[in-house]
Amino acid sequence: MVTINIDGRDIQAKEGSTVFEVARSRGILIPALCNHEAVKPYGACRLCMVEITTKDGRSRLVTSCLYPVEEGLKVNTKSEKVLSVRRGVIELLLSRCPQVREIQELARSLGVTKPPFKARNKDEDCILCGLCVRVCAEVVGANAISLANRGTKKEAAPPFHETAEACIGCLSCAFVCPTGAIKAEDEKGYRVIPRWGVKLKLKRCKACGYHFAPERQLEYMIEKENLPSDSFDHCPACRAKMGQ
Amino acid sequence: MDKQVKAILKKYDNRKEFLISILQDVQAIHHYLPREALQQISDALGIPMSRIYSVATFFKAFSLEPRGKHLINVCVGTACHVRGSVKVLESIEREIGIKPGETDSGLKFSLDAVNCLGCCALGPVMVVDGAYHGKLSTAKAVEILKACD
């Protein structure tokens, strides 16, 4: 355990944890968009930047999601510099995605109401946080999508910008997306995820006939966890009723 | 199953860390990265296609589209820029009708703008099919292209 100081508060922190984790566990709010506890930190959005002073007296700005705690570390989560940088970053995000509600709200909370620059595409809803890609790789293991191209042309995309053949339709990506940019529709026995060019057949419950999950997803889970092949013949509700 | 790709994979012992070198060797043979070759590489190296696509689109050395018969690299490095490479590039664009990164519809020319060929004394410089042409003027550049069959 080490002792660090966040905004004047002395806090005991487990070695190996990050400033962000420690702050969050103590209810200290640091904004972040590309962070999720299910995946490794990425450091792309830069909103979680804080001002630190190390034991030797050096001060600088770092991303709290990646900075490891150390004995005697002093953290300031809302200094002038930190707020100025946060505002600068959210201005850029708001300029990129002016219509996205979550960005508008975060911007307002930081005192930014108007985007200073014109958006290249005013309907843009992806902030390139990479959470969809990272969850698909680190948690699901399907690796169906990736961040393609580089620089200003970077985008989350299926291979060849066509179909994510390896997608199992679990929608973990949509679940973690901070801006709701990944949309999916279940209709007529199929799950369609337009962003990844995916159309997957849904499994029909043998008992009630409800289309409850993509067949591909269920097959994937059966194979991955070595389950009996009839594990998902029924929907969760019916399984519960059957006492499974 | 592309035998040449197989040979390349063997050369690098199917090692994941040589993905970029493998892609370069494939690009050198086929002048682009055919989808089948990428699938073969994905299977052999155990790297998901999404990641190979990410790498192939990140690096400028790779093209997923077939390239033209003649490869033109115009240097737009700072020294050449200062000596007027912009005008040379524009005259080439006008002559062939494509922009850097593109290939003409007849697959005759592919044009790329590159940063510094290391011949700054000869600026503006362009390389056509591996041959260097320096001290270019707009007229000289067009002349060289017209001479390509």
Next chain:
Amino acid sequence: MGRLKSPGELATLRQAILAKRDPNRPCITVCSGTGCSAYGSEKVFATFEAALSPLKGKIDLRRTGCHGFCERGTMVVIYPDEVCYVQVQPEDVPAIVASVRNGKILERLLYVDPVTGKKITLEPEIPFYRNQQRLIFGNNRRIDPQSIEDYIALGGYDALAKALNGMTPEQIVGEIKKSNLRGRGGAGFPTGTKWETVRNAPGEPKYVIVNCDEGDPGAYMDRSLMEGNPHSVLEGLVIGAYAIGSHEGFIYIRNEYPLAVENVGIALRQAEEYGLLGENILGSGFNLKVVINRGGGAFVCGESTALMASLEGQVGEPRAKYIHTAVSGLWEKPSCLNNVETFANVPLIITNGADWYRGIGTERSKGTKIFSLVGKVNNTGLVEVPMGTTLREIIYNIGGGIREGKRFKAVQTGGPSGGMIPEQHLDLPIDFDELTRVGSMMGSGGMIVMDESTCMVDIARYFISFLEEESCGKCVPCREGLLHMREILDDICEGRGKPGDIEVMMRLSATMKDAALCALGQTAPNPVLSSIHYFKDEYEAHINEKRCPAKVCKALITYSIIDEKCPGCGICVKNCPQEAIESQGKKKPAVIHSENCVRCGICYDVCRLDAIEVE
């Protein structure tokens, strides 16, 4: 050739090599660097080969690495006197061969000093060379880069022998620390400290990496070293690996340097063959395996963490360096990454000692530095000078001043991370800290000279566009910041600048400097900030008056015919791609129709009577 098993065997081999060479026998050397290749040096060499085959044993022929005087290629130097012929063509070969046989000098191919008008016979006396101190680069002209024996003959690999035989790794680290050698790749971090950190970091294996991703446009020093004297870098690499305790090395060469890849590949094979690489080097028991890895065409891969990601087969996205790569780098193992030129300095320090090295340079920047002096300067080429040499000495005494008699305006150093340095700082001694003090930086050594016809706003736009293309796109400040910065600069250069644009760019710059993930984004604002600082008047002219003082920005200039000078010859009319020039008949001046003119400048280029003006 058996593998050398001791320093003694290396010394014996050297004697044997020298014994076979007659230092008095004439040797014709032809520069085969990429620059001279572009001038056709390969053909010159082939012509010499044919001409000299009946004279085998009487006159030697050798290809050499880049001499650095790229303005005057193809360079041919005749040993032992070092008679230097410039701009040699294949047609000159018979005359040169004859002159060597007769012991005469071929006057017409000698270098002519543009200032004095005098012809200079010997290479070292040419002012371009005389004013340099070519400790690292000098051997390029004396060896065939594809011959390890040439390198050994000059004393090569003696430093390695000394290190492996008489010094402990800790002593080597200590000597490099004492020398104050600072990284030559751009950041200038103390090399000895880096080596010490890697040496002491827990974890195996340790990796040693040469960074030859040289991405700054206009900089090609590393390329010439790797093409022209790869063993000098390799020797430093092996010494470094031994010092830090690494047995696995990588040489990362950018894809766009095929000759470097080839020559380094040959050097690695030869070093293995001679027992100077691989298992049991020089019988010391130290093993080192080295492979070449090529870049994929990404400037950002010059950044250490992006380079390592690329080595792992991933996209070249940098990561935070709160834990240094020296401790956790390639595959999260301790990794030592150094620039090509940094490694090339190592054998010199080991051979001559840290005290000798500290005698060169300034208080905080020791040794020499190789610069690529390019742009609007007369003598373009690679220049090696001690730290502390002034910009004026480099640009004027070595560079020969500004081309076409124009006025110096600024010199850009440090590539896209650096800044513009104006006339008032010409007497600045070159040094890591001095350059930073005036708003630029050393960077890898690119030195781009600009004159009155260079528009500083256009140059800022050029660098921002370059970085926009090269940004990896991972972090918001760099990706979005560069996009908007470039849009504003486009607006300014195209006549759409608005009051307040400068302030907006300053604010964007602050966000990028403070919040970007890596040095690409953090230093990206530098060209903009330094040009605003020193050349604000140019920005204001563009924004407020819609005028480009340097007459470069297309939207703000017009091409017109100077009536008095135009005889109506019609050349411009014929060549105009937009058919925007109208002939008024013979003996009458032509007319340029501005509405159709795209400012391509072709008319200006083709007119032989200076009858076109730009304003």
